[in-house]
Amino acid sequence: MDSAASPLDPNQILAKNGIRPTKIRKAIARLLFDGHDKHVTVENVIDMARNSEIKTSVASVYNTLNQFAAAGLLRRVVVEQGRTFFDTNLSDHHHFYFEDEQRLEDIPDGTIKLQSIPKLPYGRRIKSIGVTIRV
Amino acid sequence: MDSAASPLDPNQILAKNGIRPTKIRKAIARLLFDGHDKHVTVENVIDMARNSEIKTSVASVYNTLNQFAAAGLLRRVVVEQGRTFFDTNLSDHHHFYFEDEQRLEDIPDGTIKLQSIPKLPYGRRIKSIGVTIRV
DNA sequence: ATAGCTGCAAATGCTTTGCAAGGCC
DNA sequence: GGCCTTGCAAAGCATTTGCAGCTAT
Numbered sequence A, B: 001m002d003s004a005a006s007p008l009d010p011n012q013i014l015a016k017n018g019i020r021p022t023k024i025r026k027a028i029a030r031l032l033f034d035g036h037d038k039h040v041t042v043e044n045v046i047d048m049a050r051n052s053e054i055k056t057s058v059a060s061v062y063n064t065l066n067q068f069a070a071a072g073l074l075r076r077v078v079v080e081q082g083r084t085f086f087d088t089n090l091s092d093h094h095h096f097y098f099e100d101e102q103r104l105e106d107i108p109d110g111t112i113k114l115q116s117i118p119k120l121p122y123g124r125r126i127k128s129i130g131v132t133i134r135v
Numbered sequence C: 001a002t003a004g005c006t007g008c009a010a011a012t013g014c015t016t017t018g019c020a021a022g023g024c025c
Numbered sequence D: 001g002g003c004c005t006t007g008c009a010a011a012g013c014a015t016t017t018g019c020a021g022c023t024a025t
Helices: A010-016 A023-032 A042-051 A058-071 B010-016 B023-032 B042-051 B058-071
Strands: A075-080 A083-087 A094-098 A103-107 A113-116 A128-134 B075-080 B083-087 B094-098 B103-107 B113-116 B128-134
Touching: A010 A023, A023 A042, A023 A058, A042 A058, A058 A083, A075 A094, A075 A128, A075 B075, B010 B023, B023 B042, B023 B058, B042 B058, B058 B083, B075 B094, B075 B128
Parallel strands: A094 A128, B094 B128
Antiparallel strands: A075 A083, A094 A103, A113 B113, A128 B128, B075 B083, B094 B103
16 A cells, blocks of 8 residues: 555645745755655755755754654654654554664554553543554 | 652562662662652652662662563563663553653553454463553 | 845753762772 | 773763744734
8 A cells, every 4th residue: 555656745745834934944845754664864855855956954954853743744753862764654553663774664554453541640631553563 | 659659678579589688789670669759760760869868879870770670570661762761560551741841651540441452473372461552 | 125034153951970988888 | 011990070861941033823
């Protein structure tokens, strides 16, 4: 369900989420939302940009990814200190983490499930649930 | 099973794990292994030490906690970038994370369970499974 | 013209490292 | 005495921030 990838229109994605479609943002959106699920770091995006002849800066990549995350276009995933991943897969899912490669991979939907949810602390509601299987 | 807390002997703990029982290490062990489960940051330990009239330094706290973690006396837990927790509870368990307080709390044993484990990537074995429920 | 974006460089926050001095067997 | 530990300060990373110049409307 991922092999038949169809890039989405960056302008539409940004417009739909109230983000002004500037040159850099469209360029990064094009890199990320190509129809394939990805887990990227800031460094990855900088490299991808370089390989695509996109001229930008570290600060702008941070700005853009943070903004995308805030708008719900990306999900932040932290599995190790000092390294933030941004996940383009927004569906409810979990991850394998390959420690030796420092790489994330989606756990296929439906192959992992919580049998029971504990009673929540008083006055709290679930904001998210994250399962990471280190392999 | 946590309310009836009995501090363990720091010397024994360290000896059993092949760590030389120096003054600082024993002091920090005494702070951490008092029989109550804890999730501490380096900063926490520095504060605890200060309140206990223990003189030490940031570097030594890092050294000590890292060493304890390497020896399996503590478990590293990362839920947010830029802040590492050390968990004194070594049993198989999971966490609530209170985002507003940046605080971890154990999920009571048996109240959460994985119904199914996905097939692992080829040639891999599970090193650990972590479930974090953000509340 | 003007509001917002970009990108450099400086700053921040956590963590690690280098190294001299000190402590312990 | 000799090896390990301690702790200060400096270095190292990832990330954020300040701000001047630029861009697009």
